[in-house]
Amino acid sequence: MKAGLGKGAASGLIVPVAILLAWQALAWRAGTPLFPGPWQVALSIWKLWPVIVGQIGYTLMRAFAGFVVAAVLMIPLGILLGRLKTVGRLVEPMMDMLATLPPPAVVPIVMLFAGTGDIAKIVIIAYAAAVPLIMNTYEASKGLHVMANQVARSLRLTRLETMLHIDLPASLPMIATGLRLAIASALLVSVTSEMLLATNGIGVFIQRQQENFQIAGGLAAIAFISVIGLIINNLVFQLEKRWLFWHYRSSESHSDG
């Protein structure tokens, strides 16, 4: 499979290149700035990149802040709730309910308490990132085998040591899934929150470009976000390979028999 990867990547380019060409052809035929082709978008990127990078900075910073707040609060909370079975069962319905609530729906409530500034946006982002994190961490921690706890107790570990050295690493494969979803949510909601609570950031930039019929400029910004998303995704994947090798390797050796 690995040997064919280079070839696979090359043949994977065929479809995107074909789409770009077709898009360009259609844009030429349309001949209006309201339907820019990839070439106009590229020109916009070249012209606008200092502005875009500056605006994306705000967006990423808030996304990061919201994500960190969510991770720092929700991972320990999820592990704790998974351990305290009775409390966990009590709050489970509430978690399910919050999980179905789309993050933009909380915007008016947050605005009441936190206005429309950075704090408000970070709160909304944190809320969006918190949902997949708490769900995945809680499920993982709840599902830990009793044996792990018995071993911990027989080694006379304290509660905190058990959570840190056993529950956390044992839950890490599922937490990683939660983290990946949380990152995607944080980015998405960071852009959305800017569009709803306009001040600065790439969301605002895109909106302004569209309002001024600068479609190519808006698309340039979107291209930037996609590339950043890809880079972050890859980074997370590398970290996972580093920290969770034992999980992938051990499940491999189990399925071998």
Place this chain on the structure above:
Amino acid sequence: MDIVLKVDGLTKSYGRGADAVRVLGGISFEVEQGEFVSVVGPSGCGKTTLLFAIAGLHSLTSGSVRLKGQPVTAPPKGVAVVFQDYSRSLFPWKNSRDNVAFGMARIGGRSAADKRAKAEAMLEAVGLGGFGDKYPWQLSGGMQQRVAIARALASESELLLLDEPLAAVDAQTRSDMQDLLLDIAIRFRQTCLLVTHDVDEAVYMADRVVVLTRRPTTVDHEIRIGLGKKRDQIATRENPVFLKARHDVMTSIRNFRAGAPANALA
């Protein structure tokens, strides 16, 4: 001789009210310093329950467990456990060395480097020298259980509790590991309590065998195995003392099974 462990009138029921099932019905026995004691009983009679109660991992319904005179209510200092299910008792994110060093987590006054060195020494003692960097999932079942034994040894316990540690390994590995455990018990002057349903293993390993009844489980009788500390897989198993003890224990166990209600046989 010093008494390390004294179990007195231990009962244990699971569940409450009408659903309560009495598993242990009043168990009493003692373990002396340096002794290797086997507790043998039919499958499902509550061996793990008994061992967990002794380890402070389960609450008792009544009776008492004392370690060097101190009542056991929570996992006490000085007791190490080798669990029946080795695949779940080791941590896959730690290599063997760190798994063993983790056994010393609550032992104060040692640097991390000291613990690692001691872990290497314990791995060496169970015949896994040079396997410190391997992860549990890279080792065979028998090797994993040896890592678990090394971890238990590393904590320098007064009492080593073994819950059918060899039940899941193949026959050849099993007899090798019986000898390994015996060798370790002698070298470290380790007091050991082994629970097993395997009569041959119980007699082969022990200075004394405690024979359990069926549920609600009590002690039927004890026999001293007058074979000395050194055992040999061939000679010991042909020794008349071994054969007689084996005969005795087998007979008791068979009688319980014959008289057992259908659900206890399942």
